[in-house]
Amino acid sequence: MSPLLSVEDVSFTHIVENGWFQRPRKFVLSPVTFELNAGETMAIIGENGSGKSILAKLLVGAETPTSGAIYLNGQKLKYNNIKQRCLNIRMVFQHSNESLNPGITLGTILDEPLKLNTQLSPEERQEKVEQTLRLVGMLPEHQYFYRHMLSDGQKQRIAIARALILNPQIIVADEPFAALDPSVRSQTVNLIMKLQRDLGLGFIFISHNLGIVRHISDRILVMQEGNVVESGKTDVIFNWPKSEYTEKLVQSHQAMLSKN
Amino acid sequence: MALLDIKNLTLEIDGTNGWIKALDKINLTIDSGEIRALVGESGSGKSLIVRAISGALPSNWRITADRMTWKNIDLLSMNDEERRKIMRNEIAVVFQNPLKSLDPSATLEEQLLESIPGNLLDKGYFWQRAQQRRVIAAKLLHKVGIKDHKRCLKSYPHQVPDDICQKFMIATALAPNPELIIADDPTRGMEITTKAQILRLLTRLNKTKDLSILFVGHDLLAISSMATSMTVLYCGQTVESGPMDKVRKRPLHPYTKALLDSAPSFRKDLPPKSPLSSLEGTIPSLQHLPIGCRLGPRCPRAQKECVKAPEPRRIHQHYYSCHFPLHREKR
Ligand SMILES: Nc1ncnc2c1ncn2[C@@H]1O[C@H](COP(=O)(O)OP(=O)(O)O)[C@@H](O)[C@H]1O
Ligand code: SF4
Ligand SMILES: [Mg+2]
Numbered sequence: 062m063s064p065l066l067s068v069e070d071v072s073f074t075h076i077v078e079n080g081w082f083q084r085p086r087k088f089v090l091s092p093v094t095f096e097l098n099a100g101e102t103m104a105i106i107g108e109n110g111s112g113k114s115i116l117a118k119l120l121v122g123a124e125t126p127t128s129g130a131i132y133l134n135g136q137k138l139k140y141n142n143i144k145q146r147c148l149n150i151r152m153v154f155q156h157s158n159e160s161l162n163p164g165i166t167l168g169t170i171l172d173e174p175l176k177l178n179t180q181l182s183p184e185e186r187q188e189k190v191e192q193t194l195r196l197v198g199m200l201p202e203h204q205y206f207y208r209h210m211l212s213d214g215q216k217q218r219i220a221i222a223r224a225l226i227l228n229p230q231i232i233v234a235d236e237p238f239a240a241l242d243p244s245v246r247s248q249t250v251n252l253i254m255k256l257q258r259d260l261g262l263g264f265i266f267i268s269h270n271l272g273i274v275r276h277i278s279d280r281i282l283v284m285q286e287g288n289v290v291e292s293g294k295t296d297v298i299f300n301w302p303k304s305e306y307t308e309k310l311v312q313s314h315q316a317m318l319s320k321n
Numbered sequence: 322m323a324l325l326d327i328k329n330l331t332l333e334i335d336g337t338n339g340w341i342k343a344l345d346k347i348n349l350t351i352d353s354g355e356i357r358a359l360v361g362e363s364g365s366g367k368s369l370i371v372r373a374i375s376g377a378l379p380s381n382w383r384i385t386a387d388r389m390t391w392k393n394i395d396l397l398s399m400n401d402e403e404r405r406k407i408m409r410n411e412i413a414v415v416f417q418n419p420l421k422s423l424d425p426s427a428t429l430e431e432q433l434l435e436s437i438p439g440n441l442l443d444k445g446y447f448w449q450r451a452q453q454r455r456v457i458a459a460k461l462l463h464k465v466g467i468k469d470h471k472r473c474l475k476s477y478p479h480q481v482p483d484d485i486c487q488k489f490m491i492a493t494a495l496a497p498n499p500e501l502i503i504a505d506d507p508t509r510g511m512e513i514t515t516k517a518q519i520l521r522l523l524t525r526l527n528k529t530k531d532l533s534i535l536f537v538g539h540d541l542l543a544i545s546s547m548a549t550s551m552t553v554l555y556c557g558q559t560v561e562s563g564p565m566d567k568v569r570k571r572p573l574h575p576y577t578k579a580l581l582d583s584a585p586s587f588r589k590d591l592p593p594k595s596p597l598s599s600l601e602g603t604i605p606s607l608q609h610l611p612i613g614c615r616l617g618p619r620c621p622r623a624q625k626e627c628v629k630a631p632e633p634r635r636i637h638q639h640y641y642s643c644h645f646p647l648h649r650e651k652r
Contacts, residue, residue: 107512108512108514108515109482109483109512110482212603212604213363213603214603215603236510239510242362242363242539242603242604243362243539243541243580243583243584243599244362244579244580244583244599244600244603245362245599245603246583247583247597247598247599248599250597251596251597251599254594254596255596269510269511269512269513269516271513271586272542272584272585272586273585275585275586275593276585276591276593276594276597277593277594295593309514310513310514313513313514313516313517314513314586316517316546317517317520317542317543317545317546317586318542318546318586
């Protein structure tokens with residue numbers, strides 16, 4: 062059986078304007094290859110600017126790779142078929158605050174992707190909005206709320222709801238926990254793990270929080286300066302890191318832990 | 322000896338329906354040479370405490386305290402000039418979000434040179450003094466681990482990466498040789514290796530220069546790896562404080578326990594992918610504060626008595642404010 066997602070030699074090149082390095086610099090993402098099964102979680106770790114967010118954007122089709130191919134259930138994704146992509150691989154953005162339109166109700170925010178991508182009738186869409194709100198632990202009443210009426214944790218839930226509403230098979234999230242406080246963070250982590258168990262969702266996320274990475278991921282991709290320096294099972298990466306860079310990351314984390 | 326000693330600090334903000342206690346009887350002390358962590362979720366009032374200490378509060382807010390002293394001198398009765406002098410020379414604040422606290426239109430060199438006070442320079446002609454300033458600036462940058470000081474100083478704030486920016490902020494704060502550094506969430510959003518660097522830097526400054534540190538944030542892993550004591554804040558109230566190892570190993574307040582349990586790294590026995598423990602709901606806004614113990618509606622141990630605010634109690638140096646602390650069985 063083919064894996065849920067299979068990424069083969071996907072690469073990307075573009076020019077970055079970067080003040081610190083004075084001159085514009087070429088950013089090259091070297092070919093990336095990995096597979097993800099249904100219900101599995103993969104974490105992408107590495108320093109800022111190493112290409113983590115670019116990779117996430119390539120997966121959801123927000124950027125077009127220079128070379129390589131992405132297969133969903135064994136079927137090659139075509140770059141001009143944005144619709145197929147949108148339905149199956151959805152992104153939760155880093156700052157849910159900025160990505161939620163403040164001027165419209167949450168119900169409308171959730172309804173938009175349905176209107177654009179499905180043939181559902183208004184009643185069916187309404188039903189789907191309420192069902193998705195419940196799925197992420199919110200109430201049907203919340204469809205009449207605006208962004209400013211929500212707490213950070215609730216905003217994150219809405220961002221996840223918006224990603225879920227088209228019944229995707231994979232969710233890609235860029236730093237989904239970074240802006241959250243400890244208790245809300247745990248709630249969100251629990252929500253995602255539950256959705257994976259219930260729906261078999263594949264989950265790919267970028268994070269600096271190695272505690273959470275270790276707890277919820279099955280697999281890790283370590284990136285540095287546009288290269289995947291290492292990838293493998295979470296346990297293996299933490300216990301037997303191969304590259305010097307991964308070892309440094311793991312050690313920084315362990316050092317903080319061991320002082321306790 | 323306590324450098325900073327705050328007892329029952331209350332800060333009231335004029336809300337639409339009367340005064341709101343944004344901070345309610347806060348207790349906080351920082352001893353000389355200590356690294357104290359001030360821990361709490363966003364909106365718990367950490368930054369308000371920092372602002373109250375630095376005197377940067379709007380004049381229409383009501384601030385009262387039984388005691389608020391810096392080296393035994395009362396901060397509240399001091400005039401603005403005296404207060405500013407202390408904040409310039411003895412207490413330095415590193416704010417969260419370094420980019421916002423730097424002037425975007427000036428080079429980092431201009432901003433760092435400006436923060437070096439004249440009394441640290443020898444007498445001499447102004448060009449000699451300018452030269453001395455540059456030498457000190459380079460030393461400061463080396464001290465915080467910025468090796469390429471020339472490139473850094475030439476840049477404008479938006480041109481440098483976040484971690485360099487944060488290190489630069491610490492360098493600026495160190496310039497006047499302060500006795501206390503208040504770091505408000507200095508490692509927020511940082512990648513782990515950079516974070517480890519900043520923490521090592523602060524720890525080293527604490528050891529070698531006997532610098533006291535108030536480390537503000539909610540990154541428990543980072544905090545517990547460096548702090549010697551910790552004060553936990555919830556919703557504008559201090560719920561627990563004490564030596565780091567005591568509070569970590571044996572939290573007495575339900576909120577502290579929940580906070581510690583939420584970090585998977587602390588729970589070595591936790592099976593992979595098992596649900597993380599977490600309090601229900603979220604921290605209430607100032608407009609909807611519960612009466613009595615503010616944790617009440619979210620607290621698994623809450624009972625009738627909790628509508629009365631619990632008085633602080635203590636066991637040795639370990640303080641807590643709860644009617645049903647964890648060392649006692651729930652009735
Ligand atoms: N200028 C202000 N006017 C009114 N309320 C404020 C102001 N600044 C902060 N607050 C409120 O005070 C509470 C504590 O805020 P803050 O100290 O910033 O929390 P923290 O730093 O712990 O995240 C929050 O509920 C916040 O909304
Ligand atoms: S006083 Fe009551 S509500 Fe507050 S923390 Fe203790 S048990 Fe919970
Ligand atoms: Mg703050």
